[in-house]
Amino acid sequence: MKLYPEMFLSPWHLIVLLMVLIAFIGLIMGGYDKKTVLRSTGLSALIFYFMLTIPIGLITQESLYKEETMIQSLDQRYEDKQANGQLHGTQDYVIAYVGAYKNEDDADIVVYAGNYHATQTFSGHIRVYLYDSEDEEVFIKTYEGVTLEPGEKKKLDSTFTSHPMTTYRFHYEAQPEV
Known part of the structure; x- marks a missing residue:
């Protein structure tokens, strides 16, 4: 499996911010102390991030792999055509x-x-x-x-x-x- 930057930071990751904000507000409204709110918010941010990144990574990896191999194949076909003198x-x-x-x-x-x-x-x-x-x-x-x-x-x-x-x-x- 090849890793692409788009797998780890995409517009879909804004959902994590929304979920962390909801958790943060819920903890404050629940009357928890500052240390518990910060620790729980940080932990929930990590959990939400990994829960979202895994499916995004699987979907993105397949489409980016196809795009990369297709462009490499295009380049190879052009080089073959160029080497055979078929560009008129x-x-x-x-x-x-x-x-x-x-x-x-x-x-x-x-x-x-x-x-x-x-x-x-x-x-x-x-x-x-x-x-x-x-x-x-x-x-x-x-x-x-x-x-x-x-x-x-x-x-x-x-x-x-x-x-x-x-x-x-x-x-x-x-x-x-x-």
Whole structure:
């Protein structure tokens, strides 16, 4: 498990402040002495923080892991294309990558795209084809009106499929608007 800073301090952690404030006010209204109020408030802050951080960490870790691996895969595909001398037109600098993350009964399909051109913005549509191990189409989708600034990488889509896939391959076409 990789740790990300977003797991330990997020907007959701404001709930901890609210709960600590409620505990603090409750202890004061209960007539406890100052030492007990401060000790109990501090202890409740730690307990609330850990109780909230564990589920946030599990949820955040999965999504950030997917984002990190998708961007690494985009970068690798660009480097492969560059090494093979396949960068000729503006659309060649637009790279798409499809990742399939298997769950128990289905697969989470995530589509990312990146513009690796140094100066030109890509504006157009990207068509993605996903095939299973027997070359049957699982997923075909066109993303219209995609705008990618130079160097920008972003998530285009996330969907689920119950189609059984142990391996897959994908193909994409980037077509600039004229």
